[in-house]
Amino acid sequence: MSQLIKNPRVRAGAAVGTLSLALVTGLAATPASANSSGWWTSPGKRAEGFYNSLSGRVYANDIKADGYNAITQVRTAKHGYFVVDVTDKVANNGGSWKTPTLYSGVRFKMRVCVYKTGHKPTKCGSWHEFDK
Numbered sequence: 792m793s794q795l796i797k798n799p800r801v802r803a804g805a806a807v808g809t810l811s812l813a814l815v816t817g818l819a820a821t822p823a824s825a826n827s828s829g830w831w832t833s834p835g836k837r838a839e840g841f842y843n844s845l846s847g848r849v850y851a852n853d854i855k856a857d858g859y860n861a862i863t864q865v866r867t868a869k870h871g872y873f874v875v876d877v878t879d880k881v882a883n884n885g886g887s888w889k890t891p892t893l894y895s896g897v898r899f900k901m902r903v904c905v906y907k908t909g910h911k912p913t914k915c916g917s918w919h920e921f922d923k
Contacts, residue, residue, distance in 0.1 A: 829921070833903045834914050838862070840877070840903035842921060847893060851877040851903070852886035859905035862912050865891065868898035870922045880908075893923040 828844040840863030841850040854859035865874040875891035893899060900920045904912035 807837050812899060822893045829919065831901065831916050831919055833861070833905050833916050837905050837914065838879075838903050840901060842901055844921075844923070847890050848888045849875055849877050849891060850886050851899070852884065853879040853880040853882040853905075854884075856882040859907055859914075864904065864907050864912070865893075865899055865901045866918075868900045871900075874890045874899060878906075895923045898922055 799807075828842055830839060830841050831840045836858060837853075837855045837859060838861030839849070839850075839852045839854060840861070841852075842865070844849070849863055849865055851861045851863040853859070856922040861879040863877045864876055866872060866875075867874060876891070877887055877889045879885075879887040898920055902915050902918045904915035906912040
């Protein structure tokens, strides 16, 4: 179970998102990268991110107290235009979230990384595409 899911603030939303993901995966013959909700982690599981298609929230959660912070980056899939960065700087399983404006009919991509303050993100997971 994800560290962020242990937080009561996001447990209900994440459960609904997870059920939605299971339904989409079970009924549609689409690749996993096309799902509209899902958890992703950075290499080494030092950070995790989540997009909840029902609430529109993008989450970041710093899992390890290792001097790095978590960042979840969302960009447009076609041109890579900036949409939102969500950062979490405290490894307390609380996580952080933002609700960006995501337009229907536009494909987005998301990845989870770790970074040190003042530096670019490093140790990033792969980009995952999703629809609003």
